Amino acid sequence: MSHASLTDDILRHLTFTLAQTPEGASRQDWRVALSLALRDRILVPWFEADAKVRAAGGKRVYYLSMEFLIGRLLDDAAINLGLQDDARRAMAALGQDYADLVEAEPDAALGNGGLGRLAACFMESMATLECPAFGYGIMYEYGLFKQGFKDGQQTEAPDDWLSRPNPWGLVHPAAHYIIPFKGEVVTENDRPVWRPSETVRAEARDVPVIGWGGTWANTLRLWRAEPTTPFDLTRFNRGDHVGGAEAEMQARSLSRVLYPDDTSYQGKELRLKQEFFLTSAAIQDILARHLAEGHTLNDLPDHVAIQMNDTHPAIAGPELMRLLMDDHGMEFADAIAIAQKCLGYTNHTLLPEALERWATYLFGSVLPRHMQIVEQINQWHLQTHPTRPHYVGVVKHHEVRMGELAFVTSHKVNGVSALHTDLVKKNLFPELEALHPGRIVNQTNGVTPRRWLRMCNPALSGLITDTIGAGWEADLDRLRELEPHVEHRSFRHAFGAAKRTNKVHLSNWLGAEMGVKIDPDAMFDVQIKRIHEYKRQLLNILETVARWKAIRDNPNAGWVPRVTIFGGKSAPGYTVAKEVIRFINDVAVVINADPVTRDLLKVVFPPDYNVSMAERLIPAADLSEQISTAGKEASGTGNMKFMMNGAPTIGTLDGANVEILQEVGRENFFLFGLTTEEVAARRENPDHAKEAIEASQPLQDVLQMVVEGRFSPDQPDRYHGLVNRVWYHDYFLVASDFASYLEAQGEADRAFADPDRWLRMAALNTARSGFFSSDRTIRGYMTDIWDIAPTTRGTA
Numbered sequence: 171m172s173h174a175s176l177t178d179d180i181l182r183h184l185t186f187t188l189a190q191t192p193e194g195a196s197r198q199d200w201r202v203a204l205s206l207a208l209r210d211r212i213l214v215p216w217f218e219a220d221a222k223v224r225a226a227g228g229k230r231v232y233y234l235s236m237e238f239l240i241g242r243l244l245d246d247a248a249i250n251l252g253l254q255d256d257a258r259r260a261m262a263a264l265g266q267d268y269a270d271l272v273e274a275e276p277d278a279a280l281g282n283g284g285l286g287r288l289a290a291c292f293m294e295s296m297a298t299l300e301c302p303a304f305g306y307g308i309m310y311e312y313g314l315f316k317q318g319f320k321d322g323q324q325t326e327a328p329d330d331w332l333s334r335p336n337p338w339g340l341v342h343p344a345a346h347y348i349i350p351f352k353g354e355v356v357t358e359n360d361r362p363v364w365r366p367s368e369t370v371r372a373e374a375r376d377v378p379v380i381g382w383g384g385t386w387a388n389t390l391r392l393w394r395a396e397p398t399t400p401f402d403l404t405r406f407n408r409g410d411h412v413g414g415a416e417a418e419m420q421a422r423s424l425s426r427v428l429y430p431d432d433t434s435y436q437g438k439e440l441r442l443k444q445e446f447f448l449t450s451a452a453i454q455d456i457l458a459r460h461l462a463e464g465h466t467l468n469d470l471p472d473h474v475a476i477q478m479n480d481t482h483p484a485i486a487g488p489e490l491m492r493l494l495m496d497d498h499g500m501e502f503a504d505a506i507a508i509a510q511k512c513l514g515y516t517n518h519t520l521l522p523e524a525l526e527r528w529a530t531y532l533f534g535s536v537l538p539r540h541m542q543i544v545e546q547i548n549q550w551h552l553q554t555h556p557t558r559p560h561y562v563g564v565v566k567h568h569e570v571r572m573g574e575l576a577f578v579t580s581h582k583v584n585g586v587s588a589l590h591t592d593l594v595k596k597n598l599f600p601e602l603e604a605l606h607p608g609r610i611v612n613q614t615n616g617v618t619p620r621r622w623l624r625m626c627n628p629a630l631s632g633l634i635t636d637t638i639g640a641g642w643e644a645d646l647d648r649l650r651e652l653e654p655h656v657e658h659r660s661f662r663h664a665f666g667a668a669k670r671t672n673k674v675h676l677s678n679w680l681g682a683e684m685g686v687k688i689d690p691d692a693m694f695d696v697q698i699k700r701i702h703e704y705k706r707q708l709l710n711i712l713e714t715v716a717r718w719k720a721i722r723d724n725p726n727a728g729w730v731p732r733v734t735i736f737g738g739k740s741a742p743g744y745t746v747a748k749e750v751i752r753f754i755n756d757v758a759v760v761i762n763a764d765p766v767t768r769d770l771l772k773v774v775f776p777p778d779y780n781v782s783m784a785e786r787l788i789p790a791a792d793l794s795e796q797i798s799t800a801g802k803e804a805s806g807t808g809n810m811k812f813m814m815n816g817a818p819t820i821g822t823l824d825g826a827n828v829e830i831l832q833e834v835g836r837e838n839f840f841l842f843g844l845t846t847e848e849v850a851a852r853r854e855n856p857d858h859a860k861e862a863i864e865a866s867q868p869l870q871d872v873l874q875m876v877v878e879g880r881f882s883p884d885q886p887d888r889y890h891g892l893v894n895r896v897w898y899h900d901y902f903l904v905a906s907d908f909a910s911y912l913e914a915q916g917e918a919d920r921a922f923a924d925p926d927r928w929l930r931m932a933a934l935n936t937a938r939s940g941f942f943s944s945d946r947t948i949r950g951y952m953t954d955i956w957d958i959a960p961t962t963r964g965t966a
């Protein structure tokens with residue numbers, strides 16, 4: 171496909187689809203015209219992929235997730251189609267800058283963080299591996315809120331992403347379903363019949379997901395809620411103008427907005443309705459496709475693998491069973507056997523406050539028929555496993571436990587890193603693990619190297635291709651071939667040059683956005699993720715204060731210049747996390763204004779961290795901060811992206827850090843902190859924080875400065891609560907890990923001061939990151955959970 175034909179197609183779309191002239195077209199018009207021209211080139215592989223699966227009568231994966239944190243799609247599509255150069259040339263011929271159009275696309279922020287971004291990486295890898303798959307999610311009208319800072323404090327504004335045209339969501343008029351809610355269950359002819367009192371309509375928006383090489387595309391089907399009853403003209407004509415639109419408003423509220431709190435579960439009716447809306451639409455769609463392809467319901471497990479991304483779609487089991495029993499007359503025993511064979515459940519967190527439990531009165535009122543089925547499942551499980559302890563169950567203390575429900579309705583349950591899976595077995599579901607040995611398996615997370623290396627880091631990608639040849643993007647283990655080159659000074663030099671290019675870009679961007687002057691030769695130390703106590707941004711900023719004081723006390727001690735960069739959002743209702751944000755911003759004001767330290771230390775916290783910002787920050791990072799309290803971070807996936815882009819980790823033995831350390835080697839990782847077992851033991855000592863503070867002069871000094879109001883001169887007691895929590899309520903062990911962290915940061919300084927040593931470490935991080943491709947993860951799911959034979963693509 172030459173750029174000339176692409177140019178023709180762009181102009182054709184501009185003229186005939188958008189009704190614009192080249193002279194009158196805006197940046198958004200050009201962006202949409204280019205996207206449509208690329209989209210045209212996805213349609214044929216998309217239709218062909220579907221035809222192939224139908225013809226082969228094969229099995230498909232259905233990935234159910236309340237979140238898909240996609241980001242932008244234009245550059246991703248161009249790269250996977252192999253058309254990025256053509257697109258650049260075509261736009262240049264039309265007097266437009268390709269990069270500028272890429273930037274004009276709003277992020278699709280249909281997710282909170284790691285769980286949603288993982289779903290997006292999985293969709294891309296499944297397309298790359300030609301694994302037949304549908305993703306099912308919700309087309310939220312408003313994605314994750316836009317973050318601002320006012321006087322250092324987080325503000326939230328709606329993310330009105332659909333106010334700009336979205337060329338990627340195709341309306342699929344044939345796919346629509348009625349989703350029932352509430353009402354009552356009556357008995358007719360000895361069978362239960364659900365008479366719902368509310369219904370909404372689910373309409374499909376299909377996003378094509380093209381794999382690397384452009385030969386295969388899968389569908390991400392996002393549901394929009396629409397009213398089943400049309401606008402009430404009678405009420406409107408009576409003068410009730412608001413009431414006339416009420417049903418419409420109610421129905422649409424189901425796909426209005428993404429829940430922004432991924433830290434603490436709240437039993438909100440709207441959230442439960444959203445979960446059932448997604449799940450019921452997906453299950454109805456799956457059954458309709460299965461029957462349309464001429465199969466019988468007993469054959470379902472041969473053609474359908476349903477993966478539940480956390481418990482949010484865990485109503486999938488009961489909903490599938492309801493349809494099999496109530497609509498198709500199947501018996502309970504057969505229905506649950508089929509459900510189990512089809513379903514798999516991925517657990518993404520151990521934090522008790524994030525585990526979903528629904529009050530039975532709420533669950534029973536929204537989903538009365540499902541409440542009966544859940545009780546039946548619970549009884550059946552007890553009868554088939556009479557040794558089940560009395561305190562274990564799907565329904566306990568007037569609550570439906572969604573983790574247990576997902577577990578007993580699935581044939582496989584998986585954790586997302588080796589350590590996490592171990593803890594799922596030992597701490598989360600020990601009794602169910604004993605009753606069902608072998609059901610819990612590990613699938614360590616991964617990330618797509620197309621977006622997270624090839625697309626976001628052209629400088630390093632170019633060097634890799636020049637060094638080991640093309641094709642590593644779909645066979646990431648080949649990065650190992652870089653290792654012998656790491657011994658060559660010329661390669662290390664080129665590696666350093668690529669990193670420096672990215673750092674210059676980031677410095678310029680931060681200068682423009684934040685008005686801070688940044689030295690591209692300083693160490694860029696980056697912590698980007700949701701703001702949460704267990705992730706310990708507080709530990710990082712307290713260490714930064716200690717560093718600031720140490721530099722001031724001894725300015726000529728040969729300090730390594732540093733820029734400490736933060737990015738991330740707090741849940742709107744998470745007071746403690748919001749206080750940490752304000753504290754970081756307050757510290758930044760004081761440190762960045764200090765003439766004594768100004769060439770040696772800067773703190774920057776650009777607002778509204780999102781996928782696109784991650785794509786800027788990660789390629790420019792020198793040091794990756796992965797400092798959660800051991801046992802709390804299920805996996806982490808940002809950690810993998812930094813590693814791929816040549817940033818060594820400073821981190822604890824938590825989540826996938828353990829496996830990163832194993833791959834990269836102890837000498838290329840700045841390890842610190844208590845282990846999971848030591849954390850548990852440490853908490854046994856009620857004075858753990860006090861003792862740690864008393865043993866560390868730097869920590870005492872830092873806390874003293876904070877108490878004195880050095881970072882809040884207009885309100886000296888602003889952070890007394892924060893300091894008090896470190897002394898007396900330090901559940902996440904900031905104090906106990908502080909000294910060890912300080913030591914590791916010193917080691918990182920010494921390593922960075924020796925550029926040759928640092929470059930070697932950085933390059934080895936990239937060379938040894940192959941394991942963390944999500945292609946490897948998806949192959950694992952295909953073999954161990956979905957029973958689909960992986961193709962040999964990328965393993966040649």
Ligand code: 26V
Nearest residue numbers: 284285288431432518519586803804805806807
């Ligand atoms: C929970 C809730 C509670 C109800 C309201 C909305 C909501 C949204 C999300 C969550 C669960 C969040 C769990 C999560 O994101 N876990 C992260 O998953 C990543 C991918 O496996 C993993 O890398 C991170 O370590 C883990 O924190």
